[in-house]
Amino acid sequence: MNVLSSLFTGLNGGQISLESKATSFQPGQILKGKVMKLFPNGIASLQVGSQRVVAQLEASLDINYSYWFQVQSGEGKVRLKVISKVTSDGGYSQEGNSITQLMKELSISAKDVKEETMKFFLKERLPISKDLMLTIADWLKETKSLQGGHEAIKLVLQKRLPATKLTFQAILALMDKDSLTYLIQNLSSHIQHELLSVHGTKLANFLQTQLSTEINMDVLIMEISKGLREEKSPLLNLISTSFPEDPTITDVFKKLVMNIGYSYENDVLNYLEQSNGEWDKDLPLKPLLIEFLKETPSEPVKNIAEKLLHKITGIQLLGQELGPIQQQVIQIPLNLPNKTVDLTIQWNGRKSENNEIDPAYCRVILYLELENLQDTMIDIQVQNRIITITVMNELERIRVLAEPFIPYLKEKLNSIHYTLSNVHFTDFSKAGNKQPSAIYNSSSYSGVDLRI
Numbered sequence: 007m008n009v010l011s012s013l014f015t016g017l018n019g020g021q022i023s024l025e026s027k028a029t030s031f032q033p034g035q036i037l038k039g040k041v042m043k044l045f046p047n048g049i050a051s052l053q054v055g056s057q058r059v060v061a062q063l064e065a066s067l068d069i070n071y072s073y074w075f076q077v078q079s080g081e082g083k084v085r086l087k088v089i090s091k092v093t094s095d096g097g098y099s100q101e102g103n104s105i106t107q108l109m110k111e112l113s114i115s116a117k118d119v120k121e122e123t124m125k126f127f128l129k130e131r132l133p134i135s136k137d138l139m140l141t142i143a144d145w146l147k148e149t150k151s152l153q154g155g156h157e158a159i160k161l162v163l164q165k166r167l168p169a170t171k172l173t174f175q176a177i178l179a180l181m182d183k184d185s186l187t188y189l190i191q192n193l194s195s196h197i198q199h200e201l202l203s204v205h206g207t208k209l210a211n212f213l214q215t216q217l218s219t220e221i222n223m224d225v226l227i228m229e230i231s232k233g234l235r236e237e238k239s240p241l242l243n244l245i246s247t248s249f250p251e252d253p254t255i256t257d258v259f260k261k262l263v264m265n266i267g268y269s270y271e272n273d274v275l276n277y278l279e280q281s282n283g284e285w286d287k288d289l290p291l292k293p294l295l296i297e298f299l300k301e302t303p304s305e306p307v308k309n310i311a312e313k314l315l316h317k318i319t320g321i322q323l324l325g326q327e328l329g330p331i332q333q334q335v336i337q338i339p340l341n342l343p344n345k346t347v348d349l350t351i352q353w354n355g356r357k358s359e360n361n362e363i364d365p366a367y368c369r370v371i372l373y374l375e376l377e378n379l380q381d382t383m384i385d386i387q388v389q390n391r392i393i394t395i396t397v398m399n400e401l402e403r404i405r406v407l408a409e410p411f412i413p414y415l416k417e418k419l420n421s422i423h424y425t426l427s428n429v430h431f432t433d434f435s436k437a438g439n440k441q442p443s444a445i446y447n448s449s450s451y452s453g454v455d456l457r458i
Contacts, residue, residue, distance in 0.1 A: 031086075033079035034133025036108070038092060040072040061086065074108055076134070112136055119143045126156045132163050145174050154181060167323060172316075179313055180320030186266075187339040187346045189314040190216065190291075196307045205297040212294055216265060216339070262338040267292030268322055292318050330356045332363055345377045355388075366391045379404065381434065391423060396430045405431040 031037075039059075043051040048063045065088050067073060075086040090111045092104050105124050109116060112134070114124070119139045123146065127134050142159055149155035158178040167173050184192075194213035202210060263269065267290035289297075295315040299308065324335035334353045339346050355368030370386040383398040397404060408431070416426040 031077045032131070032133055033077050034135060034138075035077040035131050036089070036128060036134045037075045037077070037086070037131065038072055038104070038128070039075055039086075041067050041069050044069055074111065112139075114139055120146075120152070122152060123156065126160075130160050132160060138169070141169075145171055149178065154178065157181065165323075165326065172319070173323065175312075175316045176320035176323055178320075179316035180323070182313070182317070184313065184317075185348050186314075186317055186321075186337050187348050189310060189317060190339060191346070193307070193310045193314055196310055197303075200303060200307055203301050205294065205301060206303065208289070209291075209294045209298045212265075212291060216291070216341075259338070262340075263336055265290050266318060266336075266338060268318070268336055324352075327357075332357050334363070340374075342377075347375050347377075349374055383434070388424075392425045392427050393419060394427050394430070396432065398432055398434050400433050 037054050039052040039054040041050055042053050042058070045051070050061050050063050050067065052059050052061055067088070068091075072092040074089040074092060076089055078085040078087050090107070093107060105121055105128070106116070108128075109119070109121075109124060114136055120143070123139070123143065124134075126132075127139075145159070146152060146155045149158075155178065158174055158181060161167075161177050162169060162173055167177070190213060194210070197206065197210045197213065200206060200210075264273075270290050270292055292315065295311050295318075299311055299315065302308075303311065321335060321337050324333070326333050332353075332355060335351070337348050337350045340349050350371075350373040352371040352373075353363050353368060354370075355363040355365075358364040366388065367390065368388050370388075372384040372386075374382045376382055379399060379401060381398075381400065382404075385396040385398065387394045387396075397408060408429070412426075412429055415429075419426050
């Protein structure tokens, strides 16, 4: 399971309603619409895909004909510019002719941009311009999978990320099946055979230290048990950053996050503002990779280092703010006795007065691929300090293993003014069926304020 790709597309954070997608009109989108009815005062009914919309016409259009429209930017009413009449509208078999005609209207050469890319943009209702399509065509030349490249571009544009090659590469790496741990191990193995400079040596030493720093699970379990008997519980820190009670587990996670460099840019900025001097701390992984790649390493090592750098940048891009709602995601390697695994943590919630996620209203998702328990996800939802926990795992015995801890967890949450409402256990297939369903009626008739 590529959990990062799922988080980015919103599968675990709540699905986006198809209805909102259908009614959205973004500047630059190109739509094919058919004039269904004409009403007095220049009002027309248009069929756009499976959606019916009402528009105010500023151009003369013929009933029962289809047209290519491009959404224009502007205040107030959404404006649709007529590009041309669709001369071949006989169904799917003639769609190619229609796409070719559209590309000619936009002065986009089929030699530069693949027809499949144009089809994808039209299907997903993504903004289209000649300059953008030519730029994207250059990016796609370097991808192994055209489909994967298309999906990465869609996410870049839909999330309104900077439309740069670096952003595209970061999202592409995010969708790749190679995990953060695998890339770190692979780079550490290959870099040992390089003739290393100062930065290369620092990177190699960092990777070796990162891989050799093991979390002793016996000690961890002893600490958890001790915390459950006393007033501090590391388990609470493991399931939510909202409960920073125990320094041991918290410090471990903080150090791992800092070592990767997820907050490096922000840390440097804050440091320079306070000290007015140069950064004098040990560099984390991300800037070490940047410096190493400036030294033109051999091709195999360069490719792995670039993928790792792009993966880290992609994870950073997962963090976003949508009005009052904030999302943050990190992935860190945990070196367990028998295996190194990735721990992925996602926070979603509204911002508090100090511009941080409000611990009284938030959602935290933890994901681990464990050797014995295998894929395990813990979904923690907090509403007005009332907590509901869903544990997703394919093994039936997970309930038996976890249930003895629930009374202690409930007690300790109460001590810090949280109420544990329920703990549910389910497998991933059943959890998938419980995802918010899309509300969309293909025959719905929506009155949208349009001007053509």
